[in-house]
Amino acid sequence: FELEQLGVHESVDAVFPPAELAAYLADLPIDVAVIDDDDIADCDAVVTMEHREAFLEVDWVHSIQAGVDRFPFDAFEDRGVVLTNSTGIHDRTVGETVAGYLLLFARRLHDHVANQQERRWDRPAWDEAFTLPGSTACVVGTGTLGRGVAETLGGLGVRVTGVRRSGEPVPGFDEIHANDRLLEAIADAEFVVVTVPLTDETRHLFDAEAFAAMREDAYFVNVARGAVVDEPALIDALEADALAGAALDVFEEEPLPADSPLWGMDEVIVSPHCAAYTRDYFRDTGDIVRENVDRLADGEPFHNRVV
Numbered sequence: 001f002e003l004e005q006l007g008v009h010e011s012v013d014a015v016f017p018p019a020e021l022a023a024y025l026a027d028l029p030i031d032v033a034v035i036d037d038d039d040i041a042d043c044d045a046v047v048t049m050e051h052r053e054a055f056l057e058v059d060w061v062h063s064i065q066a067g068v069d070r071f072p073f074d075a076f077e078d079r080g081v082v083l084t085n086s087t088g089i090h091d092r093t094v095g096e097t098v099a100g101y102l103l104l105f106a107r108r109l110h111d112h113v114a115n116q117q118e119r120r121w122d123r124p125a126w127d128e129a130f131t132l133p134g135s136t137a138c139v140v141g142t143g144t145l146g147r148g149v150a151e152t153l154g155g156l157g158v159r160v161t162g163v164r165r166s167g168e169p170v171p172g173f174d175e176i177h178a179n180d181r182l183l184e185a186i187a188d189a190e191f192v193v194v195t196v197p198l199t200d201e202t203r204h205l206f207d208a209e210a211f212a213a214m215r216e217d218a219y220f221v222n223v224a225r226g227a228v229v230d231e232p233a234l235i236d237a238l239e240a241d242a243l244a245g246a247a248l249d250v251f252e253e254e255p256l257p258a259d260s261p262l263w264g265m266d267e268v269i270v271s272p273h274c275a276a277y278t279r280d281y282f283r284d285t286g287d288i289v290r291e292n293v294d295r296l297a298d299g300e301p302f303h304n305r306v307v
């Protein structure tokens with residue numbers, strides 16, 4: 001198809017100002033403009049956060065997120081709409097966020113922040129604080145996020161194991177297990193970190209059985225998608241002290257409802273789906289868009305094509 005008009009949909013505003021991305025791409029040999037829902041029909045391609053039915057009329061949709069579970073793949077395929085995503089850029093951001101969660105728990109920093117709100121001078125019990133070297137983190141999913149987490153935690157002296165479908169080794173991981181050994185792999189770790197996409201196969205992968213397999217002193221970290229976890233089963237495990245705690249960036253319902261018990265748990269860190277945030281996000285995404293505009297012009301296949 002011929003690309004003349006690229007729209008930056010206003011929904012990207014959840015992550016960065018749309019005008020920043022439009023300005024960053026202004027030197028491309030096509031028209032790039034910030035658009036709202038009324039302008040979609042004028043575009044050949046859109047860069048977006050959310051899905052709109054009107055996108056079925058354009059030729060190419062680029063998701064500024066790595067996860068594309070919100071887009072209807074079958075409808076895109078039927079209408080011949082190309083879908084590309086932003087995987088490949090969230091390794092260091094999410095890796096550092098996960099390292100932050102682990103350091104908060106190990107060094108009890110979350111307790112200090114909570115105590116400070118109450119102007120309370122209260123030290124941890126003698127046996128609460130620990131250091132990370134010698135602990136094991138099991139990272140489930142060894143794509144961009146998983147590798148970024150492994151590299152960042154490895155730098156902190158954590159032993160990192162991974163779970164992937166093939167069970168083949170991955171650089172940065174001390175040991176890899178195949179999917180059919182998930183329960184054994186997580187049973188062996190002080191930290192379990194979820195980095196798989198949400199698919200039919202991974203929906204509720206972490207259920208009561210998985211939480212029962214984990215150590216009672218283990219922390220659970222989800223930076224993938226909320227529905228990879230059976231959230232009521234996680235809440236039950238936390239309330240029963242069958243886990244030490246959890247750091248959660250994603251939830252079955254977002255925003256996390258005000259009445260969720262997760263908000264009030266001392267050993268739970270809630271962040272509002274922003275593990276990959278960085279002031280460079282529009283540049284990182286823009287570079288993928290730019291590369292694909294070039295590839296389209298050269299008749300080469302799209303980078304990060306999903307549909």
Ligand code: NAD
Nearest residue numbers: 066067087141142143144145165196197201223224275276
């Ligand atoms: P990616 O495509 O680079 O990696 C995903 C990996 O998961 C791939 O290696 C794939 O083979 C593997 N995988 C898929 N299904 C699997 C299964 N059933 N069992 C084991 N492994 C499986 O994607 P990414 O950039 O690493 O992102 C992964 C997911 O994380 C995204 O789909 C998105 O949902 C989520 N994400 C969340 C945030 C956030 O802000 N919290 C940011 C980026 C991505």
